[in-house]
Amino acid sequence: xxxxxSFVRKEFKHIERDTRTLVILFAMPIILxxxxxxxxxxxxxxxRYTVLDMSHDQYTQRLAERFAANRYFIxxxxxxxxxxxxxxxxxxxxxxxxxxxxxxxxxxGHCTGGSIQLLLDGSEPxxxxxxxxxxxxxxxDFAQELQQSSATGQQCNIVPVTHLLYNPQAISAYxxxxxxxGLILMLVCCxxxxxxxxxxxxxxxxxxxxxxxxxxxxxILAKLVPYFVISFADLVIILLLSRYMLGxxxxxxxxxxxxxxxxxxxxxxxxxxxxxCLCSSQLAAMLISLIMVIPCIYFSGMAFPIxxxxxxxxxxxxxMPARWYVSVVRKLMVQGVAVKYxxxxxxxxxxxxxxxxxxxxxxxxxxx
Amino acid sequence: MVLKYLIVKEFKxxxxxxxxxxxxVLLPIxxxxxxxxxxxxxxxxLKFSVVDNDHSALSQRLMNKIAASSYFDLVGAFPNYNKxxxxxxxxxxxxxxxxxxxxxxxxxxxxxxxxxxxxxxxxGMKGSLGSSYAAQIIADYAAQLRDERGLDASGTTVAKxxxxxxxxxxxxxxxxxxxxxxxxxxxxxxxxxxxxSINIVGEKEKGTIEQINVxxxxxxxFILSKLIPYAVVGIFLLTFxxxxxxxxxxxxxxxxxxxxxxxxxxxxxVVASIGLIISNYSSNTQxxxxxxxxxxxxxxxxxxxxTPVASMPAWSRAITEVNPMRFAMEAFRTLxxxxxxxxxxxxxxxxxxxxxxxxxxxxxxxxxxxx
Amino acid sequence: xxxxxxxxxxGLTKKFGDFTATNHITFKVHEGEIFGFLGANGAGKTxxxxxxxxxxxxxxxxxxxxxxxxxxxxxxxKKHIGYMSQKFSLYDDLxxxxxxxxxxxxxxxxxxxxxxxxxxxxxxxxxxxxKNAMVKSLPLGWKQKLAFSLAIFHDPKIVFLDEPTGGVDxxxxxxxxxxxxxASDRGITVFVTTHYMDEAEYCDRxxxxxxxxxxxxxxxxxxxxxxxxxxxxxxxxxxxxxxQRSSD
Numbered sequence: 001x002x003x004x005x006s007f008v009r010k011e012f013k014h015i016e017r018d019t020r021t022l023v024i025l026f027a028m029p030i031i032l033x034x035x036x037x038x039x040x041x042x043x044x045x046x047x048r049y050t051v052l053d054m055s056h057d058q059y060t061q062r063l064a065e066r067f068a069a070n071r072y073f074i075x076x077x078x079x080x081x082x083x084x085x086x087x088x089x090x091x092x093x094x095x096x097x098x099x100x101x102x103x104x105x106x107x108x109g110h111c112t113g114g115s116i117q118l119l120l121d122g123s124e125p126x127x128x129x130x131x132x133x134x135x136x137x138x139x140x141d142f143a144q145e146l147q148q149s150s151a152t153g154q155q156c157n158i159v160p161v162t163h164l165l166y167n168p169q170a171i172s173a174y175x176x177x178x179x180x181x182g183l184i185l186m187l188v189c190c191x192x193x194x195x196x197x198x199x200x201x202x203x204x205x206x207x208x209x210x211x212x213x214x215x216x217x218x219x220i221l222a223k224l225v226p227y228f229v230i231s232f233a234d235l236v237i238i239l240l241l242s243r244y245m246l247g248x249x250x251x252x253x254x255x256x257x258x259x260x261x262x263x264x265x266x267x268x269x270x271x272x273x274x275x276x277c278l279c280s281s282q283l284a285a286m287l288i289s290l291i292m293v294i295p296c297i298y299f300s301g302m303a304f305p306i307x308x309x310x311x312x313x314x315x316x317x318x319x320m321p322a323r324w325y326v327s328v329v330r331k332l333m334v335q336g337v338a339v340k341y342x343x344x345x346x347x348x349x350x351x352x353x354x355x356x357x358x359x360x361x362x363x364x365x366x367x368x
Numbered sequence: 369m370v371l372k373y374l375i376v377k378e379f380k381x382x383x384x385x386x387x388x389x390x391x392x393v394l395l396p397i398x399x400x401x402x403x404x405x406x407x408x409x410x411x412x413x414l415k416f417s418v419v420d421n422d423h424s425a426l427s428q429r430l431m432n433k434i435a436a437s438s439y440f441d442l443v444g445a446f447p448n449y450n451k452x453x454x455x456x457x458x459x460x461x462x463x464x465x466x467x468x469x470x471x472x473x474x475x476x477x478x479x480x481x482x483x484x485x486x487x488x489x490x491x492g493m494k495g496s497l498g499s500s501y502a503a504q505i506i507a508d509y510a511a512q513l514r515d516e517r518g519l520d521a522s523g524t525t526v527a528k529x530x531x532x533x534x535x536x537x538x539x540x541x542x543x544x545x546x547x548x549x550x551x552x553x554x555x556x557x558x559x560x561x562x563x564x565s566i567n568i569v570g571e572k573e574k575g576t577i578e579q580i581n582v583x584x585x586x587x588x589x590f591i592l593s594k595l596i597p598y599a600v601v602g603i604f605l606l607t608f609x610x611x612x613x614x615x616x617x618x619x620x621x622x623x624x625x626x627x628x629x630x631x632x633x634x635x636x637x638v639v640a641s642i643g644l645i646i647s648n649y650s651s652n653t654q655x656x657x658x659x660x661x662x663x664x665x666x667x668x669x670x671x672x673x674x675t676p677v678a679s680m681p682a683w684s685r686a687i688t689e690v691n692p693m694r695f696a697m698e699a700f701r702t703l704x705x706x707x708x709x710x711x712x713x714x715x716x717x718x719x720x721x722x723x724x725x726x727x728x729x730x731x732x733x734x735x736x737x738x739x
Numbered sequence: 740x741x742x743x744x745x746x747x748x749x750g751l752t753k754k755f756g757d758f759t760a761t762n763h764i765t766f767k768v769h770e771g772e773i774f775g776f777l778g779a780n781g782a783g784k785t786x787x788x789x790x791x792x793x794x795x796x797x798x799x800x801x802x803x804x805x806x807x808x809x810x811x812x813x814x815x816x817k818k819h820i821g822y823m824s825q826k827f828s829l830y831d832d833l834x835x836x837x838x839x840x841x842x843x844x845x846x847x848x849x850x851x852x853x854x855x856x857x858x859x860x861x862x863x864x865x866x867x868x869x870k871n872a873m874v875k876s877l878p879l880g881w882k883q884k885l886a887f888s889l890a891i892f893h894d895p896k897i898v899f900l901d902e903p904t905g906g907v908d909x910x911x912x913x914x915x916x917x918x919x920x921x922a923s924d925r926g927i928t929v930f931v932t933t934h935y936m937d938e939a940e941y942c943d944r945x946x947x948x949x950x951x952x953x954x955x956x957x958x959x960x961x962x963x964x965x966x967x968x969x970x971x972x973x974x975x976x977x978x979x980x981x982x983q984r985s986s987d
Contacts, residue, residue, distance in 0.1 A: 021655050024662050031666065039684030040675045042409075042493040048678075089536060090708045092698070095678075122535030123705045125543050126409055126493060127676055132535075133500050140507075161482055165456065167489035172675065175491040187661070195654040202573075282653045283566065287387055298406050303674050305494060307413060309406045317406075327459070334490045337457040373844030377833065384832050575828040582792050582822040583845045584814050738794050738813060 007222030014196075015226050025192075029184050029234045030241065036176040037246045043172065044130040049096040050076045052085055055104035063116075066142050067098065072134050089121055096120050096131055166249075166335050177242050178329035179302020181235065182322040185261070186268050186296045188231040191289035193272030197223060198285040201276070220364060224269050231265055242333075251336020257329070260342070263349045264325040270356035277363040296322040324348050370585060374593030382597060392559070396605055399555050400548065400612040407551075408543040411497045412438065416463040417452040418445045424472035426513075430483070433509050434465060439501045456488050463487045463498055475513075537622075537705040548613050549621075549700035550673050553635070553693060555609055557664055560602040560636045564594055564643030565660040568735070569650045581737045591732045595640050602636035603629065623703035627710060631703075634720045635696040641727035642692075648734040667693040692723050743770040745897055745928045746791060750800030753786050760786040762951035763800060768897075768930060773923050775942030776932040779979055783951040784932040785825060788899055791930070792822050805896045818846075821890035821898040821927075825905065827882050831875035835866065835885060838874060839892060846893035860888055880911035884918065891922050898922065900931040904938065916941055936972040945971070947978050954978050 489495025793813030
């Protein structure tokens, strides 16, 4: 036990001496949380629009004023024909053009209705659909007001009452934070561990250690401990920041959450160990761990909903441990549901931890 | 012509590496073939549960109308709200639609009825888009009911608008068309940025840099010899990836291909210089990799790859002004989706050029032949 | 006849923080001689040599190599020297010929000259069959010979060798010294560090460094006379006992 402790101390010294690596390991989660919490958002606001009014009557004026007064819209001047509108699109100056057809006021009262065309830059589909939705809302409100000011006939309205559960303001960070945790733990435990071990192999100092009377297992465990500690510290930092800086509710069961996180950390460390056994050069270790880390961004549902993927890739995502972990974090941290809802994920993670750890240890022993 | 010898050396080393040539071929295939299919934020096939407290003909019709929409898949009907909520808690459903008791009666007697839409908004975009789709279907249903009952025909005073949204550049709102040009930028930053970042530090670890430092080779030539091969690789990767995008997804640029190459070339110089700067300041590969990864992550997040720059608050938009990835991505997206001219993109182009010159000079200055 | 010095060092010092690796060393090297630079591990030999090669900037003092100041004209110095480092530092993923072509090219040699010299050199070394072999596949002794040949490929005025024979067998060491003599015959000044005392006997003059300072400098014969011993080994031991630094 004493030998083990002195080994762990040696490994900590290695990391401690490399100040920059240490700074990045702790700055990364903080910066990611700040960026995701305050900078990066899918919220749609500041819709830049221009008006192409071929009617110029009191209704089009009033509706245009409605848009100008709405805080989601930013008026970028009027255009007089479609060519000008296209030029503005090409230049990236506007997101939307509101086109009022001729004779708007006259048509308004008839069954055809006043015709309004919304031209939208569809480059980014979700933004475009949301912008169209906002514009339609403004127009619908205006229509209702006109209707109320005129003689009221019998109505037939269904009022939708919408609640956004767990995240009433639809803050994007709530969606990203679980992914960030999954990513950082993977990065520290898998990639950094793999490179650290392979570096000792490359420089030959591993041979020296393995030739010593110490048990190989002691050496390797000592190497893992600092990364385990760092990743756990990162986890705590993220939790504190998301609770107190982003004001995320964290309604779920904390001990269960920590426990499942530990299982996930073991999964990542085993992967790192496996990679280090396979590779003999740092370049190879890096490329292979990148191949493990990048899918963590794409397949975990962190940024892209798994349900939107083609079925084949949904199946692929089931073998990514990060996917299950992110799902647990989302349920426990953001939704705050009972532990019984995450049993499936936990079992899968525990199973993969057991399998990966035994493969890693077996391949490590074989190398001796 | 010292440069020629140095460049030949870099290419030979690159091609003799066991992994790199494979990565050059497989990575673009992976990125262009797989990522656009999974990197989609498209909101469709939302799963919804229903609580019908009315069990009337009209409420039944509303349920069927939602289920028939291509946006929604029905999970099931539940006798009470809590049972339906459980399907959201376990993530089996994304939305619960609850129809009030007396729905039909209210609608007929008072003309107003209400429907509750509860959406799981952990993913804010999905939650709000999903609930607004549901609201739209309900509004359509109301209009349909009005038509059936001839309410509108009763008077000409009813104001009505015929609103037709039309989406330009990407009429079918296909997410792939939006992601692929951005992925070209990502591909370049991964390979053309990452490889130089571990190149010089690798020579430091092996000791070969010592043998170079003791020769009279100039710093400019040495840095150029590290930069040019990666720029060439970048152009090769871009060509390959563009052909893949065309072959696999049938997506071709609407604008000038020559302009895409011009942007790519300047962008390659920028990212390769960043990689070399990191390499110059690092003492081992692990450190270089982590540093590069750190910057790459910030570049990508602040570029508009996942979320629009326009949605950012002012302070972070100010940061994106110095992010080369942002300008390259804007250029690639604009050139792929719109037939933009050089004039439309000249601000982006000149900014990238300035960054290229500054970073290149920095890469040369940070390479030290003695300590 | 006035002596021609190709290396002149005066009070040359290098400090790393509080640690003084090389402490005010002063010496001169004649043109064409084989100058042995002796010292235990950690005595400061490599640091001194790196300063002379323009790889490391002196903290104090001055030195000229081939007539150029190592502090202000490091790049000029580099045009006139060859260097073989302690750790093998040729590109092991390039072939023998490719390494020669690369460094020949860097020193501005014409392609035709490079090809001629490559063939002649490989024939002399008996390496012709290995011309297109990857450097990493060569045994250590061959690598060392190749590294030396490469260091003098561009006919420098001076060649710096940092423990060139570390880890090779006695026969190869013998052959290696023959190469050094050949280079010396061509008029190249050889500056070599070593801790093999038999090799010290091969040098025209040697200096012995202890704890960053030069403690003795003369021909091997004079040094033995001065210390009243029979071999360079005993000279070295007498001086090394005074060392304070651990040899690590």
